[in-house]
Amino acid sequence: MTTAVPLIYCFPEFSGVAEAVADHILAAQNYALYNDYNKKVPALSATASNTSLRTGFSSSSSNTHLPRSNSHHHSASVSKSRKEKRLQEKQENRRFKIGLSGGSLIQVLEEGLLKRDDIEWNKWDVYFADERLVPFDSKDSNYGKAKRKIFDNIPAGNGRPNVFPIDISLINDPQECADQYEKTLIKGFASKDSVKLPIFDLILLGCAPDGHVASLFPNQESLRENYAWCTPIEDAPSGPQKRISLTVPVICHAHRVSFVVEGATKAPVIKTIMERPDKGLPASIINEKAAGKIAWFVDSDAVSDVDGITKKTYKFLVNTK
Numbered sequence: 001m002t003t004a005v006p007l008i009y010c011f012p013e014f015s016g017v018a019e020a021v022a023d024h025i026l027a028a029q030n031y032a033l034y035n036d037y038n039k040k041v042p043a044l045s046a047t048a049s050n051t052s053l054r055t056g057f058s059s060s061s062s063n064t065h066l067p068r069s070n071s072h073h074h075s076a077s078v079s080k081s082r083k084e085k086r087l088q089e090k091q092e093n094r095r096f097k098i099g100l101s102g103g104s105l106i107q108v109l110e111e112g113l114l115k116r117d118d119i120e121w122n123k124w125d126v127y128f129a130d131e132r133l134v135p136f137d138s139k140d141s142n143y144g145k146a147k148r149k150i151f152d153n154i155p156a157g158n159g160r161p162n163v164f165p166i167d168i169s170l171i172n173d174p175q176e177c178a179d180q181y182e183k184t185l186i187k188g189f190a191s192k193d194s195v196k197l198p199i200f201d202l203i204l205l206g207c208a209p210d211g212h213v214a215s216l217f218p219n220q221e222s223l224r225e226n227y228a229w230c231t232p233i234e235d236a237p238s239g240p241q242k243r244i245s246l247t248v249p250v251i252c253h254a255h256r257v258s259f260v261v262e263g264a265t266k267a268p269v270i271k272t273i274m275e276r277p278d279k280g281l282p283a284s285i286i287n288e289k290a291a292g293k294i295a296w297f298v299d300s301d302a303v304s305d306v307d308g309i310t311k312k313t314y315k316f317l318v319n320t321k
């Protein structure tokens with residue numbers, strides 16, 4: 001049995017998965033932007049005290065101290081208000097950084113996200129956990145699919161995310177394409193400081209019947225890549241052969257890593273992941289290495305073969321009223 005005890009949220013239907021995944025994403029968005037899953041705090045633009053509520057920093061002391069008219073106090077309050085302004089700017093510049101896989105996940109997101117009106121799309125930076133090296137208009141392109149199904153259908157006026165696809169001019173050269181995508185990640189995650197690994201707020205993964213996640217396939221060398229952020233795949237055993245993928249260390253370094261898996265065809269592999277981590281399937285490796293920040297969103301069919309797992313009831317975090 002798996003030594004990591006992941007949270008497994010199970011739903012009888014696909015639509016239940018889609019709704020819960022959307023809530024989960026929204027909670028992660030709100031936490032990344034406001035340190036508050038439920039974003040109960042009032043809009044930032046209003047007052048300085050709102051800033052303190054949102055950031056957790058204590059702001060003005062004017063409610064607890066009588067004002068004193070000396071220059072020291074004046075300059076202190078000027079620098080305080082500068083500090084507040086800086087905090088406010090920092091707050092306003094926060095971004096929600098999410099990594100998406102392809103496959104059926106895109107339909108789940110299409111169904112769950114597009115009906116919500118509390119998504120701050122213009123604060124999203126969307127990267128891809130993996131990409132097939134095909135033209136964007138191919139049905140196999142993860143970016144192309146996400147664009148057609150989701151990004152192109154965001155209602156007007158709801159903002160637009162920053163989306164980071166691969167450099168399409170490099171689809172014949174997986175190594176170059178992976179290096180270039182790594183540069184894109186460095187720019188987005190480490191432009192000012194040097195960081196060992198990027199920290200995504202959330203990475204969403206599917207899981208194929210062979211246990212591959214993103215484009216990390218069983219027994220391939222890319223699964224053991226420990227330094228690069230992004231790895232080339234030259235010979236994927238299914239689907240388009242040339243791909244790029246985020247590496248295991250990058251995926252496991254995210255704040256949250258969530259699997260979204262539906263359908264009876266996945267039942268055998270989910271059994272193996274939960275019961276035989278020693279087989280070392282890519283999904284098992286992530287499940288174990290990122291223990292503590294993993295959640296599984298599955299339908300009943302996908303877990304029908306597994307005995308002895310504890311299914312949790314998903315508690316919706318984001319208040320939609």
Ligand SMILES: O=C(O)[C@H](O)[C@@H](O)[C@H](O)[C@H](O)COP(=O)(O)O
Pocket residue numbers: 101102103104105130131132142205206207208209212213214215239
């Ligand atoms: O580009 C890819 O191949 C995907 O990112 C891949 O990792 C996917 O998530 C699984 O193959 C599951 O796909 P399904 O959910 O469609 O079965």
